[in-house]
Amino acid sequence: MVVMAAVGSGDTSLPTAAMGPDLVALLTRAARGDEAAFAELYDATASRLHGLVVRVVRDRAQSEEVTQDAYLDIWRHCTRYDPAKGSPLSWMMTIAHRKAVDRVRSAEASKAREVTYEATTVDREHDSTLEQVEVRLDQQRVRRALASLTDTQRGAVELAYLGGHTHTEVAALLDIPLGTAKTRIRDGLIRLRDTLEVTA
Amino acid sequence: MNPDTHALAGAYAVNAVTEDERASFETHLEQCPDCRAEVAELRAAAATLTSDVEVTPPPALRASVLSAISQTRQLSPLVETTGTRNPPGTPEASPSSVAAPAQDAPVVDELAARRGRRLQPWLAGVAAAAVIGVATLAWQPWDDADTGQQVTATEQVLRAEDAQRLEQPMGASEIAIVRSPSMKQAVFVADAMPTPPAGRAYQLWFDVPGLGMVSAGMIPTSNATVAVMLKGDASAATGAGITLEPETGSEHPTSDPVALFTFA
Ligand SMILES: [Zn+2]
Numbered sequence: 001m002v003v004m005a006a007v008g009s010g011d012t013s014l015p016t017a018a019m020g021p022d023l024v025a026l027l028t029r030a031a032r033g034d035e036a037a038f039a040e041l042y043d044a045t046a047s048r049l050h051g052l053v054v055r056v057v058r059d060r061a062q063s064e065e066v067t068q069d070a071y072l073d074i075w076r077h078c079t080r081y082d083p084a085k086g087s088p089l090s091w092m093m094t095i096a097h098r099k100a101v102d103r104v105r106s107a108e109a110s111k112a113r114e115v116t117y118e119a120t121t122v123d124r125e126h127d128s129t130l131e132q133v134e135v136r137l138d139q140q141r142v143r144r145a146l147a148s149l150t151d152t153q154r155g156a157v158e159l160a161y162l163g164g165h166t167h168t169e170v171a172a173l174l175d176i177p178l179g180t181a182k183t184r185i186r187d188g189l190i191r192l193r194d195t196l197e198v199t200a
Numbered sequence: 201m202n203p204d205t206h207a208l209a210g211a212y213a214v215n216a217v218t219e220d221e222r223a224s225f226e227t228h229l230e231q232c233p234d235c236r237a238e239v240a241e242l243r244a245a246a247a248t249l250t251s252d253v254e255v256t257p258p259p260a261l262r263a264s265v266l267s268a269i270s271q272t273r274q275l276s277p278l279v280e281t282t283g284t285r286n287p288p289g290t291p292e293a294s295p296s297s298v299a300a301p302a303q304d305a306p307v308v309d310e311l312a313a314r315r316g317r318r319l320q321p322w323l324a325g326v327a328a329a330a331v332i333g334v335a336t337l338a339w340q341p342w343d344d345a346d347t348g349q350q351v352t353a354t355e356q357v358l359r360a361e362d363a364q365r366l367e368q369p370m371g372a373s374e375i376a377i378v379r380s381p382s383m384k385q386a387v388f389v390a391d392a393m394p395t396p397p398a399g400r401a402y403q404l405w406f407d408v409p410g411l412g413m414v415s416a417g418m419i420p421t422s423n424a425t426v427a428v429m430l431k432g433d434a435s436a437a438t439g440a441g442i443t444l445e446p447e448t449g450s451e452h453p454t455s456d457p458v459a460l461f462t463f464a
Contacts, residue, residue, distance in 0.1 A: 160216035186210025
């Protein structure tokens with residue numbers, strides 16, 4: 001299990017004990033073509049990455065494609081991973097998130113072209129997916145951090161990050177001026193960072 | 201720098217930007233260490249939003265990933281000439297040298313290495329659209345086993361002795377132009393190109409001295425790997441570019457390039 005302490009590592013501000021495998025070491029080995037190390041990396045991170053992808057994409061079959069795609073990208077790019085720019089998990093989550101967002105946006109683009117597309121199956125998938133989401137109990141720290149955000153900040157951040165919407169879309173959804181959505185997303189993330197004392 | 205530009209760091213960190221915004225913010229990131237640091241930190245913070253969400257993918261997915269990676273070549277690392285990541289004994293770059301698998305012995309000239317440093321933000325996962333003019337230059341023989349099968353015209357260029365590969369990131373995908381001066385042809389390759397907006401498509405251009413940007417054809421819209429031959433004489437061109445155009449293509453570029461390649 002990758003506890004959330006791994007999120008901030010690169011980082012020394014969070015405890016590294018009991019954190020599971022050393023992701024930097026695994027990534028370094030994987031970058032040299034070590035497939036067994038990559039398998040370990042997968043095992044250590046897959047439920048986190050897939051959890052994120054499912055939250056954003058919702059549809060289960062598509063989520064699996066996206067997660068696979070993300071790991072392939074991680075494999076291809078791990079030769080160029082630079083620890084100075086973020087922890088392995090943060091780097092991998094970023095790749096997965098980008099893939100998930102690209103997927104929902106391209107799905108929307110094609111839906112806009114083909115109005116006949118039925119959304120009903122998506123809803124059904126959504127429900128069955130949610131049943132599989134395990135909610136961990138030891139998340140008080142994150143909850144406290146989230147609680148430190150204002151409702152409007154949290155709403156904007158969640159629409160952007162979990163909803164996969166652009167800040168322009170967030171502004172439209174919340175019926176607030178463009179610059180305001182941008183600011184709320186940034187302020188919310190900064191507050192989250194500062195409360196959690198996450199560094200990259 | 202306009203403070204408004206920095207303000208996009210949050211939205212950019214969580215991919216809440218359009219492709220245009222992404223491209224212009226990445227130009228800004230190149231020169232703004234503050235924003236680079238902020239983006240990395242905010243990404244780490246955002247990742248905590250789903251720290252209570254774990255969904256174990258089906259075992260078949262794991263098998264599928266591991267099988268796929270065993271058949272997938274890793275990108276060459278970007279080597280800094282003065283850096284620590286340059287393995288000892290790496291041969292000096294030379295246009296004629298034929299590299300061993302690039303992972304072990306990257307053949308990169310100093311210019312490419314400088315460009316490599318500029319690419320670092322993206323490499324660290326600051327997923328980037330094309331950063332204009334920073335293609336990484338490497339002479340890149342393909343290390344795929346030769347199957348002995350008949351190869352397409354595209355593959356012939358990709359496998360040409362003098363094939364030069366110019367690659368750069370575009371969004372989360374890696375795009376490249378592989379050019380063979382002796383064959384006077386060039387091939388554009390990409391996997392998972394960002395989807396163009398509805399009604400638009402990516403168009404390729406050769407930069408031909410005296411003529412400017414000359415259309416080299418359209419890039420088919422696809423989620424899969426794309427390999428498309430550029431139309432025209434690749435040996436006459438000094439570079440190539442990609443723009444977003446109406447689906448039917450344009451006679452001249454009508455928008456700013458999303459990627460530029462400069463041929464050596
Ligand atoms: Zn800045």
